[in-house]
Amino acid sequence: xxVMTQSPDSLAVSLGERVTINCKSSQSVFYSSDNKNYLAWxxxxxxxxxxxxxxxxxxxxxxxxxxFSGSGSGTDFTLTISxxxxxxxxxxxxxxxxxxxSTFGQGTKLVIK
Amino acid sequence: EVxxxxxxxxxVQPGGSLRLSCAASGFTFSTYAMSWVRQAPGKGxxxxxxxxxxxxxxxxxxxxxxxxxxxxxxxxxxxxxxxxSLTAEDTAVYYCxxxxxxxxxxxxxxxGTLVTVSS
Numbered sequence: 001x002x003v004m005t006q007s008p009d010s011l012a013v014s015l016g017e018r019v020t021i022n023c024k025s026s027q028s029v030f031y032s033s034d035n036k037n038y039l040a041w042x043x044x045x046x047x048x049x050x051x052x053x054x055x056x057x058x059x060x061x062x063x064x065x066x067x068f069s070g071s072g073s074g075t076d077f078t079l080t081i082s083x084x085x086x087x088x089x090x091x092x093x094x095x096x097x098x099x100x101x102s103t104f105g106q107g108t109k110l111v112i113k
Numbered sequence: 114e115v116x117x118x119x120x121x122x123x124x125v126q127p128g129g130s131l132r133l134s135c136a137a138s139g140f141t142f143s144t145y146a147m148s149w150v151r152q153a154p155g156k157g158x159x160x161x162x163x164x165x166x167x168x169x170x171x172x173x174x175x176x177x178x179x180x181x182x183x184x185x186x187x188x189x190x191x192x193x194x195x196x197x198s199l200t201a202e203d204t205a206v207y208y209c210x211x212x213x214x215x216x217x218x219x220x221x222x223x224x225g226t227l228v229t230v231s232s
Contacts, residue, residue: 001175040218042158049208049222050158061220093158097217101174104158 002026002096006105012113019081021108023094028074031098038098041070041079044107045090053079053092084110115139115221117209122226129199129230135192135209135223143167143187146215149194151205152225161207162194163216172216199230 003026013019029038037057042050052061054070057077067082081088089112094105121133135147149161162183163172171183182195192209206227210219 038217042219049225050219051222052218052220055218055220095158095218097214100163100172100216102160102216104160107157 001101002029002099002103004094004096004103004105006092006094006108008108009106010109010111012111013084014113015084015086017084019084019088019110021079021092023072023077023079023105025075025077025096025098027099029096029098030074037073037077038096039070039072039077040095040097042093042095043088043090044093050093115211117211117221117223119207119209119223119226122207122228124229124231125199126232127200127230130195130197131199131228133194133196133207133209133226133228137190137192137209137211140211142185142190146212146217147185147192148210148212148219149183149192150208150210150219150222151203152208153202153205156205159205163212164192165215170215196228199228201230204228204230 005024007022039057041054044050053064058070069080071078089110091107091109093107116138118136125131144166146165148163151159151161164183168185180198184193206225208225209223211221213220
C-alpha cells in the first residue's frame with residue numbers, strides 16, 4: 001500500500017498567518033499517461049464529514065476559497081492557506097487514489113496559537 | 114442538491130453482523146461509483162470499499178476482504194455495506210461517499226453512522 005505521511009501532525013497558527021501543510025507519498029502518485037497527480041485534500045471540522053478541497057493535487061473544488069491552494073507532484077505535495085481565517089481551523093487530510101487501496105495521511109490539525 | 118444519508122449503525126457484539134445503508138439523492142445515482150470510508154474514534158480516515166456505478170466491479174481494503182460486502186440498488190438509489198465477523202477494530206463512524214471517477218477522490222460525503230463493536 002502507498003503510505004501517506006503528513007507534516008506536521010499539529011500546527012499552532014495565528015489568524016492571518018500563512019499556513020503550509022506537507023504530504024509525502026511512499027511512491028509516486030503521478031501517472032504520465034494522463035499527466036495527473038492522483039492526490040486529493042480534505043478539510044474536516046469536529047463532528048462533520050470531510051470536505052473535498054482539491055483533487056488532481058491542484059484543482060480547487062467548487063466553492064473553496066481562493067486563499068487555499070494545492071501544489072506538488074510525484075511524491076511531495078503541499079496545501080497552503082494564504083491567510084488563515086477562524087473557519088479554517090480544522091484537520092486536513094491528503095489522500096492518494098493512484099493505487100488501490102486508496103490511502104489517507106494521518107491528518108494535520110490546525111489550532112490557534 | 115446532493116444528499117447522502119447513512120443508517121444502520123449501532124452497538125453490536127464481537128462476531129456479529131450489521132448492514133449499513135446509504136440513501137442518495139440529488140444526482141443520477143446509477144452513473145456514479147460510490148465508496149465507504151470509515152473513521153475510528155479520534156483517528157484518521159480509512160477507505161473501506163468501492164463499487165462501480167452499475168455494481169459490476171467492487172473493491173475492498175486489504176483487511177476487509179471476505180468480511181464486508183458492498184452492494185447497491187440503483188432502482189432505489191441506495192448503497193449498502195454488509196459487515197460480518199465484526200471486531201472491536203471495526204468500531205468507527207462509517208461514511209458513504211460519492212466517487213466521481215471510481216476508486217478516486219470523494220466529492221460528497223454523508224454525515225456518517227456510528228458502529229460500535231463491544232460486548
